Amino acid sequence: MTRLMGKLLGMTGLLTVAAVDKATAQRASQALPQPFSRVRQLPRLLRIPQTNLVDALRTFSRQTGRSVGFAPKLVRNKLGTALDGRFDPDLGLARLLTGTGLTFRAIDGGYVLAAASADRPVPIVARALVAHNDTVDIVIVGTRLDQGEATEVKRRSLQSVSGLSDADIRKVADTSLADVLRRVPGVQSSVRAAGALITVRGLSQTEYRLNGRNLTSTLFRGFDIAALPSDIVSSIDVYKTPSASQIEGGIGGVVDFHTRRPFDAATPEATATVKGVYGDLDGRVRPYVSGHVSGRWTTSAGEIGLLIGASHQSQDVAGDIFRIDTNALRPIETGQSVDAPVDAIKRYLRGTKTLDAVYASAQWRPATTFEITGDVLYNRSTLDFTTTSLLASLVDGVASGPFDLHPDTMAVRSGRWTAVPLESSTTYGQGYFETRQYGLSGRYERGPLSLLVNVANTATRFRYRAPTATLGASAPQLDYGIDRDLPRFTVSGIDPTRTDTWRLAAYSEFDVGDNNRETNVRLDGVHAFDGTIKALKFGGRFARRNVDRNSDLTMADVSGGTVTMAGDTFTGTGLDRLFTSAYPQAQWIAPTRQALAVERLGTLRSVFGLKSGAPAFDPESGFRARETITNAYVEATFGMAAGGMPIDGNAGLRYAATHLSIGSPPMASGAIRDFDRSYDHWLPSINLRVELDRRLYLRLAWSRQITRPSFTLLSPTVILDFVNAVGDAGNPRLDALRASQYDAALEWYSANGGNVYAAAFYKQVQGFIRTQAAAEQIDGRSFLISRPVNVDSGWIGGVELGFTQALRFMPGLLAGLGLQASYTRIGSFTQDNGAGFRVPLEQMSRHNHMVGVTYDRAGVSAGVTWIWRSRIVELSRGDALGRPLFRNPYGQLDATFTVPVTARISLTASALNVLQRRTQEYFQDRRFINQTFDESRRFFVGASVGLGKRR
Known part of the structure; x- marks a missing residue:
């Protein structure tokens, strides 16, 4: 049931509907009326036009974070009264129901509707529920973040969060989650050929969740989301400020992907999409097939839902390169x-x-x-x-x-x-x-x-x-x-x-x-409370992770x-x-x-004089590791008024204890390479939201966060070049990066669903990792070994601007237009890379912007998106001379178009990398070319079939 959790977590969005069992309905209908004693509640801005009562109740639930239960026959053919102003939830619902012949009762932080009793005129907020029909279902209108309109999710969240809804994802021409994610303000992506590197506000230390669960790669903290097709998710949320209740680990941010679930749809549904994908560099057409089917049933054992989906897509990996x-x-x-x-x-x-x-x-x-x-x-x-x-x-x-x-x-x-x-x-x-x-x-x-x-x-x-x-x-x-x-x-x-x-x-x-x-x-x-403290959240987590790597390099000359x-x-x-x-x-x-x-x-x-069988892994090049993490946290959600302005937010403390055991097989000399260590961190956080005006919000946040080193950096292995007496190695003694984070944002929401915001962020980070070379004795011989070490403390900060507006107020066909734009400016400290060059953080672009124009009316959907990044620091040490490696400014234009053929069938066409802009990487400055790269353009043509109706 979703009636409490969405509100208490401060993460509310689009409405969901679920059946309530008859026993609960009967208990509610038999409850005796109580004297009207109402706890003071913060006023909410309610803007609900006069419309059918079901839609009005859905809007009410989304704007208040309260669930509303009702029997379908009660609300049939009824209109809700328009609301435009600030109301506490009880009085707002009472006014919404004016003239409908309905009343309600507050139960467990939500409401249940019933027909008003004509012979017992008690106050409307406390009237007893009268059973309309013992045999009918009752519907609950509730809230969930992962199904919300992106703008509404942003407004309702107590944290700084940006995201994409299911509708947003389907309107873009992308195939993998890496392609989709770069459309979120503040997110940058270096997508090339078969992989991607994601940064949030300039930091690549980003972690990923799937339905709130940790999603890890093999040896890295993050996940190669270019490996996941975009059609398996229904929404994406990017958290730019943390809370104590969230899993720690990303000083850049946390990205949470939500897959579809059967209770997301009010009725059984099925979809299927078939496309052909043409890559212009190799001239081949490849298949793209996806679909899912879901249903929900009410049985004597309760409500049951099942969803099954699958996706298969092939894409070209192609490039023309000079290096x-x-x-x-x-x-x-x-x-x-x-x-x-x-x-x-x-x-x-x-x-x-x-x-x-x-x-x-x-x-x-x-x-x-x-x-x-x-x-x-x-x-x-x-x-x-x-x-x-x-x-x-x-x-x-x-x-x-x-x-x-x-x-x-x-x-x-x-x-x-x-x-x-x-x-x-x-x-x-x-x-x-x-x-x-x-x-x-x-x-x-x-x-x-x-x-x-x-x-x-x-x-x-x-x-x-x-x-x-x-x-x-x-x-x-x-x-x-x-x-x-x-x-x-x-x-x-x-x-x-x-x-x-x-x-x-x-x-x-x-x-x-x-x-x-x-x-x-x-x-x-x-635990929910009445008063200033609205809820107290608490919890713990235990995670155990085992990783291992094996590799081999065989070489021969002839x-x-x-x-x-x-x-x-x-x-x-x-x-x-x-x-x-x-x-x-x-x-x-x-x-x-x-x-x-x-x-x-x-x-x-x-x-070439080698054994014909496949070579075995080299035991000295491999390693294994076990990491155990124990967490505990407490977090309070609060709401109050100061100077006539509502203020709400959350404050909490998270404890993270880490134990790492890492080692590899003994070296030929018999030397043991096993390491064992433990460390812990206390991570406080606070997020404030101040409602300055009916549509104007101020957000302030402060937190401490960590990112643990990847296992590739922690590797205890050493690779030696005996000819030149040099080597490369990992460092199992690396510490986690630690950041103190400050965020402020001013957000304005228009009456018709638009949003304009400006945000500033600053992070003070300790323990940035850099490679250093030092002489080491190995088996009685001196080698110059390069290892990663924690050497730098520094800062990263900037501003982020965003604008979203559907132009529904325009006349005629123009009412389908929508505009989106975002800009992020990032700056950071510069560091000596060990070769005399001072460079900012890797993967950082100082200027980043996205501009999109969409159209959605009468089933016709279209969009054109331009994404651009200024010069990128690819590597702080890019060549043997230690010169930094940069990528030149780069932009990409994508387009998509969908038109309905029938109520269930639509045709779609889209294109990625329409301009096929050339990228170039260079050492230090443009005179010293490292790589010129032309990537393929992709063109999609296909059809989609949908059955059933989603909420």
């Missing part, structure tokens, strides 16, 4: 030195990413005070791709010149090399990321007390294998240059498309396997000869277009994808 790993000073024949690329690489990326998901939810409500919900999710993201590269090792060639330099520098813009070694390679990557989550929750309400028990088990698995075959050649002459910001090189003296130009050079095979298992048990309680695999040749010329049709020398001989297929790797390994 330079770093620059170095090179002497030239004139005796001078130039700052030139050490290599230049042309590359095709082509492949397919497949997202498969099956999800189910069952709900049982045996009584109005008790509800059980079970959720199951299985998701598998499969990646199958090839990269075909042509590498010119300029550092091993002769810088013969001539050279054209950037003005006033020694940086090369174009030039000529001779005797340049070439490498043509193909990598065939295959892998999958698999997620299983089982969740069971139970909710019990007795009077003012509500209890919620939640148990969840999450298991994730990542497997990836990438064999690479390399050919070698030498170019007598190579010319490099940049034309209209597009780098290129051409070779002379050889024909790169002839097989006899090339010889066998090298083979490598990389394998990795990660596993994660997490069990959570959580108990939450809420020279001379050609190879013919069974049934086809070992090599081919590949594609004939890179970036543009006029791009020079876009073809070259390279190993084929077929030659690197799993069933043929045995033969290929033998050719």
